Every structure is written in structure tokens, then in C-alpha cells.
Amino acid sequence: MIYQSGKVGITKGINRSGDAHLRGQLYMASLSAIRYNKPCHECYQRLKAAGKETNVALMVVVNKLLRQAYAVVKFNENFDPNYQPILRSMA
Numbered sequence: 267m268i269y270q271s272g273k274v275g276i277t278k279g280i281n282r283s284g285d286a287h288l289r290g291q292l293y294m295a296s297l298s299a300i301r302y303n304k305p306c307h308e309c310y311q312r313l314k315a316a317g318k319e320t321n322v323a324l325m326v327v328v329n330k331l332l333r334q335a336y337a338v339v340k341f342n343e344n345f346d347p348n349y350q351p352i353l354r355s356m357a
Contacts (some may be wrong), residue, residue, distance in 0.1 A: 296327040304347040306330055 270276075282289075299306040306327045313323040338345050 292328045292331065293324060295331060296324045299327055299331055300324075303331070303334075305334070 300310040301307070309330055310323050310327050313326055334345065
């Protein structure tokens, strides 16, 4: 959410203006992902070790799941938990 006064804009956290049902479904998917999705599990463990709250870490996992799903669809490839990013040409 962006709070703006004149030329100064401040971005603060997450807002709840989105679909509550979808957000709940993604939250439940993140609970499963931290058990069975290796990159999500590692991300969650790293954040918890850094002292983040559980809900904050789960929302990061939700974002990670959405990015993974987008990449699978965009590049038309199967999900690979051991995937290492490569630079792709923008052509």
C-alpha cells in the first residue's frame, strides 16, 4: 500500500484489498509448500532463523509459490526443485 503526501510516497506492507478467499487458499498452499516444496522449505527456514514471525514467513512463501507458478506457465517447463536460474535473452 502506498501512502502519499505531495511528492513523498511511502510503501507500507501488505494490504487486504484483494480477494480474501484467494488469499486464504494461497496461505493454505504455503503450509503444504513448506513441507513438500524444497525451495519454499529452505526459504521458510531461513526466515524463521532470522527471527521473522510465522505469518510473515508464510506470506513470503506465498509470493515464492506465485513466482514459481508464473515461471512454469511462462516458460512452459515442468517444475524442477533443483533449478538454478540462468540469464535468458529478452528477445
